Amino acid sequence: MPKFSLKGRRPAIAESIIIIALALVPLFVTFPYRVNIFLSWEGAYRISSGQIPFRDFGSPLGYGFWIFPAIFFKLFGPELISLVKAQVLLNIMAGFAFRSILKSMGVQPGVRLLSVLVFVLSYSFFNFWPWYNHTVIVFELVGLSFLFRSFFSDSRSRSYLWMFGAAFFIFLSVFTKQDGGGMAFMLCLLFLAYNSFQTRRWLDLPIFVAMFAVIAAVMILPLMPGFGYWFNHGQPPHSSRLAFNDFTDEIFGSSNWIKAYVVLVVLCIVAKVKAWGAWLQQRREVLFALLTLGMLGEAAIFQVTSYTPPDNNIFFHSFAFAFIASYLLDLLKININSFRPLLGAAFLVLFWWSGTWWKYIGRFTDRLFPAQETVAMGTPGHENVVNRHNFMLNNDTTDVPVSSWVFSDLRPFRKIYMPASTVKGMEKIMALPVVAEKKGDIKVLNMSELTPLAAAMPYKLETGPDYPLWYHLGVGMFNRQLATFTQKVRDHHYDLVIYEYAPSLNNFYPFALRGELKQHYHQVDSFLAPRRPTNAIIEVYVK
Known part of the structure; x- marks a missing residue:
């Protein structure tokens, strides 16, 4: 019997199944009303009705966030469930963009497959509703995937087409949320600067900036002067969220996952690199390191500037995992592309992120193994039951359980x-x-x-x-x-x-x-x- 290995189209098929299958789950369930989803509905409804942002209504954000929800309102009607359908597409886009980035970085198939699984479980699977703090990262990932494709394209003309796509989606990221989009733009400049230095393609960086500026002008100038008042760039009557103490308190006072990943990434690089001069010439290796550390840095800042909900920034897990797993498996000489190591690693990933899928299975186990209820004190022959479910009494008479x-x-x-x-x-x-x-x-x-x-x-x-x-x-x-x-x-x-x-x-x-x-x-x-x-x-x- 021939041995299983990840060759040919197998990795692509497996990754596509993971991305699409888990993204489609929301289409088959019902939902409780989501806090703050009124804003997603209102913006999509106005745009789908033909209203023009900053002329017919004002917003401190650009209208990038509402583009896909508005399209889905046109297709399926202005229903809340149409927002869920729009998020399905956004989750699929995010998954394939992340996969494309890893391909450009030369990540081996086994690690790439596991990283896609981590990405979907840790970031996409539970995002059933569109929200700007998530959509901004989706557009960023698509933009980065195009940018890295441009770096390694064999054709100069195709390279600039990919770069234009990158500039467009990075602008949409900025036009969705200023903080995440702004950091995405700065990361692109960092990657372009290093890539230009190594390839001697000195025009790439100014060309990208020019593309971004032209796209911004085309999208923004027709919206003036209302745009200048509403779009928040720290001008009155808006207030800035950039407080130095907020960043230091959050990063040094918590952020344990991010700091642990930074330490592990640095250790992996130090353990593997023997000749720093030679390593700095390896574009994929250096870009992969810059990307991973850049995403960790962005996540640290994003959790302060976009503080609600508290899990906006967990996209960093999948990038850190892909980098650390790539280096660690290489150092340990483990062939993750063979069946048994890959299957074992997949089970470990599922165990790691069991919190995202267990709540669905837990509904059935709760019925099979119901918790012991409290018995009223004084009942003959019975003791009052106190356990983790009832050791505190809920005296909130206004709460209505879902x-x-x-x-x-x-x-x-x-x-x-x-x-x-x-x-x-x-x-x-x-x-x-x-x-x-x-x-x-x-x-x-x-x-x-x-x-x-x-x-x-x-x-x-x-x-x-x-x-x-x-x-x-x-x-x-x-x-x-x-x-x-x-x-x-x-x-x-x-x-x-x-x-x-x-x-x-x-x-x-x-x-x-x-x-x-x-x-x-x-x-x-x-x-x-x-x-x-x-x-x-x-x-x-x-x-």
């Missing part, structure tokens, strides 16, 4: 479950006399996470160069916009106002406007917001 959430009949919320209070509250809104009487002509201010009501009701969204895409005071809107909304409430401009009160979040919706609503409008209902924990309420006001 297990009791229900589905809504409104089409934009299809396949998404929420607290029953939220679903009933939306039904009451739809049944309000003012909604039935004015139908599509109703004037609505929806300061809540239920943005898909715009399509369910429906109502026409307000537009204008000074109208914010979302209402987080100091982030998505500022005092100038608050003054406008305040005056409109005082003038009874709106027929219906839906306001979310989240007291634990700093002006997530402007607190000052709630006082104006209490004074000038009549509150007809309140219900739980679709959050977990359920620590916010949605209030409904009419004239």
Whole structure:
């Protein structure tokens, strides 16, 4: 019987199956309402409806994040589940971009296959919803994959085509989130500088910068002057997130994975390299080291500038794993391309990242082996059971466990479950006399996470160069916009106002406007917001 080995198309087929199969999983399940997903829906809905960013609405971000969700709204309708479908494509793009980068770095097939598995399990698999802190990295990976293809292309013309693709996607990265995109651009300059030095292709770096500048000009100039006010580059009324103490506290006070990887990467290089002058001439080796250390550095900064959710930066695991595994297996003389070592390593990777897939299997084991319940004290013949599940008592009477959430009949919320209070509250809104009487002509201010009501009701969204895409005071809107909304409430401009009160979040919706609503409008209902924990309420006001 011939021995198994990773040759020919086998690695590509296996990697493609891993990337595509795990990316498709979200298409076959239902979801609880995701915190903050209202923003993804709103931007995609406006763009898919023909609105122009920075003319019809303002945002501190570029519109790169909403491109794919808007396309999927056009294809499948403005439903929340369409966002999940868009994320499937983004996860597939990310997986193949990461694979392409490793191919350019000359990573052997076995390590590449394992690294793809690590990437999917650690970064893509649980990202079911599009979010700008993830999309910015997807565009960066695609841009880097094109850039490295340009470095090792045999044709000068094709090399510049790849470089143009790199410049385009790196710009989309910047146009999605300034911090991650800006670091992606700087990393590209670093790689270009080293590659130009080694190949004596001195024009590559200025040509890339020129390509980036032309693309930026074409994409930005038509959006002026609104772009200059809304896009956050630290100018007033925006505030900078670059605080030196934040970086030092986070990096030196925690970041244990990142620091451990840096130590291991350095040790691997020192252990393998015998002649530094010769090693510096090996482009793939040096670029691989620069890429790995660069991604670790980016992750350390990204966790400070994009601090929510806390797992934005874990793309670094797969890069560190690919580098360390490549060097370690070479030093230990292990043939990872043969069947048994590869299978054993795959099981170790699955064990390492079991947290991403066990929660699905755990649902079945919980039913097979249910936890012992607490028995009321004083029950004859029984003792009170105290274990890890109940040693602390939950006295929060407002919390609604996800297990009791229900589905809504409104089409934009299809396949998404929420607290029953939220679903009933939306039904009451739809049944309000003012909604039935004015139908599509109703004037609505929806300061809540239920943005898909715009399509369910429906109502026409307000537009204008000074109208914010979302209402987080100091982030998505500022005092100038608050003054406008305040005056409109005082003038009874709106027929219906839906306001979310989240007291634990700093002006997530402007607190000052709630006082104006209490004074000038009549509150007809309140219900739980679709959050977990359920620590916010949605209030409904009419004239």
